[in-house]
Amino acid sequence: MILTPGQAGDNPQLLPLLEDIDDIDVDGQRVRVGRVIADKAYAHPSTRTALRQRRIKATIPERVDQVAHRKAKGSAGGRPPAFDTDIYKMRNVVERCFNRLKQFRGLATRFAKRAAYHRAEIILACIVLHLK
Template identity: 85%
Template sequence: MDGECLGRSRGGLTTKLHLAVDAAGLPLAVILTPGQAGGNPQLLPLLDEIREIDVDGQRVRVGRVLADKAYTHPSTRKALRERGIKATIPERADQIARRTAKGSAGGRPPAFDPDLYKPRNVVERCFNRLKQFRGLATRYAKRAAYHRAEIILACIILHLR
């Protein structure tokens, strides 16, 4: 982890935690990046970490991704389609404006079902459960490897509860 995953953002030097969770809100994959890093480039590496999940001896694959507007880039949608994964991601306002400004040449909007999107708060609740671990919330660990190890331990504790 080059640079110890520290980077400037609005709050100063920070680390961004990218998480993939299951429907029950349990973490499946974790990636650390510097605070100014965008979320969109981390989606596919997160999915690579959980390529196939083994649940009670059954192989389960990722069938649908619920993500916020940070992940709405057309290249991400295309990559998810190529992997056979359905995406429920709202469009950003600037993308909607650009598409409508082009008129009929702008194409049709990507499919988005607000009812399917409602359970996305499970991810935010997982972040909140992880922030209950004081060392994670304040990042006492100076090295990125130690901080990631703390996160993995907290994830294990969440799975054991």
Template identity: 85%
Template sequence: MILTPGQAGDNPQLLPLLDEIHDIEVDEQKVRVGRVLADKAYTHPSTRQALRTRRIKATIPERADQIARRKTRGSAGGRPPAFDPDLYKLRNVVERCFNRLKQFRGLATRYAKRAAYHRAEIILACIVLHLR
């Protein structure tokens, strides 16, 4: 988990987050990220290129402006990125998790002024949800 200011974008934090996940071991085996399911905020070409260099598959829908720009360029615009709508439906698990976390009033309104306290609240809420 990476905690950022509220006005910060999510896309710049994707690669640092993947770097942190890359160092995690589960049952004495290194975890490898094989696929990223993300919304349109992560569809920037540089993000897709970075995922390709890391050999991570991406299921990210294209934004309408990117589709239009690719089509105006004609054959020079390249082909559209692969997208599996059935696999993308699994992303609702993440959205449901955010909704469950927002049931904790302190998280939803962010009463904690310090980032360390807010991060601790998130971790405690995750533990509570996991134990339920």
């Protein structure tokens, strides 16, 4: 988990988050990210390139402005990125998790003003949800 200010964008935090995940061991085995399922906020071409270089498959819908820009180039615009709607449907698990975390009043209203306290609240809420 990476905690950022509210006005910070999500996309710049994706690659540092993936680097942190590379360092995680689960039962003595290294975890390898095989696919990223994300919303249109992560649809920047540099993100797709970085994921491709790391051999990570991306299921990210194309933004409307990117579609228009690619089509305006004609045949030089290239083909659209692969997008599997069935795999993208699994993204609702993340949204449901956010909704369950927002049931904790302190998280939803961010009572804790210090980042360390807020991060601790998130971790505790995740533990409570996991134990249920």
